[in-house]
Each structure stands twice: as C-alpha cells, then as structure tokens.
Amino acid sequence: MPQVTLTVNGKKHTVEVEPRTLLVELLRETLRLTGTHVGCDTSQCGACVVHVNGDSVKSCTTLAVMCDGAEVTTIEGLARPDGTLHPMQEAFREYHALQCGFCTPGMVMSAIDLVQKNPQGLSEEEIRHGLEGNLCRCTGYHNIVKAIAAAQEVMHGRRKELARAAE
Amino acid sequence: MYEFAYHKPSSVADAVKLLSADPEARPIAGGHTLLPALKHRLARPTALVDLSGIAELRGIRREGDKVVIGALARHAEVANSDAVKGAIPALARLAGTIGDVQVRNRGTLGGSVANNDPAADYPAAVLGLGATVVTDRRRIAADDFFTGMFSTALEPGELLVAIEFPIPEKAGYAKMKNPASRYVMTGAFVSRGPQGVRVAINGAGPCVFRQREMEAALAANWSPDAVANIRQSPDGLNSDIHGSAEYRAHLVTVMAKRAVADAG
Ligand SMILES: Cc1cc2nc3c(=O)[nH]c(=O)nc-3n(C[C@H](O)[C@H](O)[C@H](O)COP(=O)(O)OP(=O)(O)OC[C@H]3O[C@@H](n4cnc5c(N)ncnc54)[C@H](O)[C@@H]3O)c2cc1C
Ligand code: FES
Ligand code: FES
Numbered sequence: 001m002p003q004v005t006l007t008v009n010g011k012k013h014t015v016e017v018e019p020r021t022l023l024v025e026l027l028r029e030t031l032r033l034t035g036t037h038v039g040c041d042t043s044q045c046g047a048c049v050v051h052v053n054g055d056s057v058k059s060c061t062t063l064a065v066m067c068d069g070a071e072v073t074t075i076e077g078l079a080r081p082d083g084t085l086h087p088m089q090e091a092f093r094e095y096h097a098l099q100c101g102f103c104t105p106g107m108v109m110s111a112i113d114l115v116q117k118n119p120q121g122l123s124e125e126e127i128r129h130g131l132e133g134n135l136c137r138c139t140g141y142h143n144i145v146k147a148i149a150a151a152q153e154v155m156h157g158r159r160k161e162l163a164r165a166a167e
Numbered sequence: 168m169y170e171f172a173y174h175k176p177s178s179v180a181d182a183v184k185l186l187s188a189d190p191e192a193r194p195i196a197g198g199h200t201l202l203p204a205l206k207h208r209l210a211r212p213t214a215l216v217d218l219s220g221i222a223e224l225r226g227i228r229r230e231g232d233k234v235v236i237g238a239l240a241r242h243a244e245v246a247n248s249d250a251v252k253g254a255i256p257a258l259a260r261l262a263g264t265i266g267d268v269q270v271r272n273r274g275t276l277g278g279s280v281a282n283n284d285p286a287a288d289y290p291a292a293v294l295g296l297g298a299t300v301v302t303d304r305r306r307i308a309a310d311d312f313f314t315g316m317f318s319t320a321l322e323p324g325e326l327l328v329a330i331e332f333p334i335p336e337k338a339g340y341a342k343m344k345n346p347a348s349r350y351v352m353t354g355a356f357v358s359r360g361p362q363g364v365r366v367a368i369n370g371a372g373p374c375v376f377r378q379r380e381m382e383a384a385l386a387a388n389w390s391p392d393a394v395a396n397i398r399q400s401p402d403g404l405n406s407d408i409h410g411s412a413e414y415r416a417h418l419v420t421v422m423a424k425r426a427v428a429d430a431g
Contacts, residue, residue, distance in 0.1 A: 002173055019172060020170055020205075041206070043203055043270070046267075046269065056269050058270075061198060062198065063195075063198060063202070063215075065173050066195075066198070066217055068175075110268065110269065114268065130268055132266075132267035132349065133269040133270065134267075
C-alpha cells in the first residue's frame with residue numbers, strides 16, 4: 001500500500017493508505033479527528049471542508065494519496081493549546097451561527113479561507129457568494145453571515161475584540 | 168469506490184507511457200468530476216495516473232498575442248491570474264463562477280475540457296475564443312476538439328497539456344445557472360478578434376456548438392440588439408427536469424444578448 005506523509009494541525013503523520021482512501025476517511029478513521037463531518041459524500045454540502053496547503057477543499061472529494069507532503073488544517077487545529085478559540089469560532093458562538101452544528105466545522109473552515117484571501121474586507125453579498133459550497137439546514141444563514149462579517153474585523157486587525165452581537 | 172492502483176509520474180512522457188501500457192488506466196487532475204463518478208461506480212479504472220506532480224502541465228503565461236494556460240491550472244488560479252485578467256477578462260470571470268470556492272480550489276482547466284460535460288463552462292470559452300488545444304502529440308483546433316456529449320478528439324491515453332487562447336479585442340460570457348447544482352443551463356461566450364466573431368453556446372445542447380447566424384449578425388453590427396431577434400431552433404437541444412428544449416432555445420438568445428453586453 002502507498003505511504004503518505006502529511007502534516008495535520010502541525011503534527012506530522014506517516015500512514016499507509018489504500019489508493020481509494022478519501023482524505024476525510026484518513027482524518028476521521030485513521031487519525032480519529034472526527035470534527036470534520038461527512039454530510040452528502042457527493043461534493044455538494046461542504047461539511048467536510050478542511051484546508052490543504054492553505055486552500056479550503058472538500059475532503060470527501062480528495063484522495064488521501066494525493067495529499068502526500070501536504071499541510072492539512074482541520075477544525076481541531078484552530079483553537080490555541082490553552083483552549084482560546086479562533087476568532088471565527090468565537091464569532092460563530094457569539095452570533096449564534098449554529099444550531100445542530102453539523103455544518104459548522106466545514107462552514108468555519110470555508111469562512112476562514114474566504115476571509116484570509118480577502119484582506120480588503122468582504123461585503124454581506126460577497127460573504128453569501130463565498131459560502132456557495134456550504135449548506136446549512138438549520139440557521140437560514142443570516143447569523144453565519146453576521147459572524148463572518150464580525151470575525152473578519154478581528155482577523156485583519158481592524159478591531160482588537162469581536163463586536164458583541166448586541167452592539 | 169472499487170480498488171485501483173495509483174501512479175504519480177513526474178513528466179508528461181512517463182504519464183503517457185503509463186496510460187498506453189494500461190488502456191484501463193485513467194488520468195486524474197483535480198478529481199472533482201472523476202471521483203464522484205468513481206463513487207457512483209460509473210467507471211472502473213484499473214489505475215489512476217495522478218498528474219499533479221508534472222511541472223510541464225502548470226503555469227499561466229502570456230506569449231505575444233495569446234495566453235497559454237497549463238492543463239493543471241485550477242479554476243481559482245485562472246480567475247485570479249493577472250495575465251488572464253489583463254488579456255481576457257471574460258475568461259477570468261468565467262473561471263471565477265465555476266461551481267463554488269472549494270470546487271475552484273481543486274478543479275482544473277484540463278480536466279474540465281477533457282471531460283466536455285455539456286453543462287461545463289470552459290468549453291464555451293475554448294470554442295468561443297477559437298483556442299488551440301495542445302496535447303502530448305499534436306495541436307487541435309477548438310472547432311475540431313469537441314465531438315459530442317462527454318466526447319472529444321482526444322485519443323485514449325492522450326494527455327491535454329495546455330490551451331492557447333488567442334487574445335480577442337472583446338469577449339463576454341453569460342450563463343443561466345441551475346439554481347441547485349450551479350452547472351450551466353444555457354450559456355453563451357462571444358468574442359471578436361483575430362478569428363473574426365465567434366459565438367459558442369454551452370449547456371443547451373449535448374455538446375458546445377457555434378451559433379453561426381448570430382456570428383454573422385454580430386460581424387455586421389456588434390450590439391446586443393443584433394442577436395435579439397435571432398431564434399435558436401429547439402431541435403436536438405437538451406430536455407430534462409430542469410428545462411425543456413424550447414426553454415433552452417429561448418435562453419440561447421437571452422444569454423447571447425447578455426454576453427455581448429458583458430463584452431461591451
Ligand atoms: C459541486 C460541484 C460543482 C461543479 N460546478 C461546475 C460548474 O458550475 N461548471 C463547470 O464547468 N464545472 C463544474 N464542476 C466540475 C468541476 O469544474 C470539475 O473539477 C472539472 O470539470 C473537472 O476538472 P478536474 O480537474 O476535477 O478533473 P478530473 O475529475 O480529475 O478529471 C475529469 C476527466 O478528465 C480526464 N483528465 C483530467 N485531466 C486531463 C488531462 N490533462 N488530459 C487528459 N484527460 C484529463 C480524467 O481522466 C477524467 O476523465 C463542478 C464540480 C462539483 C463537484
Ligand atoms: S461531505 Fe463533502 S461536500 Fe458534502
Ligand atoms: S447548524 Fe444544523 S446544518 Fe447548519
């Protein structure tokens with residue numbers, strides 16, 4: 001079986017995989033990082049989004065063997081070791097941007113990629129378009145959009161602290 | 168997915184050797200068409216030949232009066248490329264509307280054009296700009312490349328290496344997206360340039376095609392009004408749960424008008 005070496009959340013792993021193993025299977029079943037979800041398994045819903053070399057990708061539609069040498073970040077890799085949440089996670093909590101939470105890991109990973117690649121700042125419409133690859137069956141999206149708009153201010157250093165939801 | 172073997176060659180020559188040694192092997196680029204097909208067991212290749220390690224397939228550059236884009240260029244790279252945005256902004260815009268952010272981060276030009284899905288975006292630009300498809304063994308004009316539904320002039324085991332897009336004076340693209348899948352219901356890519364006026368229609372028929380009557384009208388008068396009264400016949404167009412052939416025929420005119428307006 002082919003061997004792949006990849007760095008997941010800063011930690012290097014070398015594992016044997018069947019060529020048909022999906023990246024999401026490697027993450028969930030071999031590395032037991034079950035924060036990354038599988039919703040549709042047909043590349044529509046975005047529950048499985050992780051970062052591969054800095055880009056958000058659907059890990060249900062990526063072969064693990066094709067990630068040899070890659071840097072992968074999952075939802076588990078965002079908070080600091082002391083438990084301090086990433087500003088995007090904090091914003092999702094503050095703005096009530098989740099209900100059942102199933103879409104949330106993928107939503108957060110997509111949102112971070114979107115914000116990082118748009119340092120000029122995103123309008124509400126741009127945020128909505130940027131989330132086309134992520135489906136949420138609970139929230140109706142409004143609070144997700146508000147959370148991302150607030151988080152980008154902190155991520156780009158325009159605000160020190162997250163604007164509170166009541167502000 | 169069924170089992171398959173995996174190869175990762177580092178040159179076009181090695182990839183072609185692997186593919187010709189095993190007729191049941193298939194190349195994989197971004198995998199965003201092939202992996203869903205394998206999951207549905209619509210294909211059963213013995214081996215996948217991963218193209219991602221082949222440097223010759225990468226790169227986007229301007230060469231005189233054309234823009235040359237490597238087969239492995241991801242949709243996001245084309246959308247954000249200064250060379251493409253500067254020379255053929257309509258092509259960059261087209262790439263930026265394919266699927267969603269994550270699809271654009273993995274899907275490639277070569278994979279999309281080799282697949283020739285009737286509802287794909289890129290084939291309209293390749294035909295509508297009169298591009299040349301460069302393979303490991305020959306050069307194929309866009310007019311000879313797209314041969315039917317999911318079918319192209321590529322021989323088994325032939326690799327798409329790059330596409331050369333002549334730089335037009337003007338080009339524009341408009342599409343009606345399927346609201347659920349975001350694939351093209353009907354789209355039009357129009358251009359005026361070294362190859363004259365070209366109008367390519369995607370999504371409507373089993374394969375991207377040129378609308379010659381609209382080309383003639385636009386050659387005489389480059390304006391949305393010139394195509395407004397040209398009716399596309401619904402004969403042979405796609406009809407499915409998303410739209411009838413008559414609806415798509417109607418959209419051909421609407422999208423062509425919008426594409427000319429987009430070109431300015
Ligand atoms: C959710 C979703 C939405 C999408 N929406 C759109 C959309 O709106 N518009 C659109 O146009 N597309 C859309 N796509 C398709 C997407 O753009 C695909 O990525 C693309 O069509 C195929 O590119 P790929 O690199 O993923 O190819 P792969 O899946 O790797 O390959 C596709 C086919 O091409 C062959 N191939 C790949 N590279 C080469 C090469 N260099 N030479 C010869 N053969 C090759 C493979 O063997 C395979 O048969 C969507 C896909 C998904 C999953
Ligand atoms: S599980 Fe990957 S997109 Fe739905
Ligand atoms: S919070 Fe339930 S699917 Fe989004």
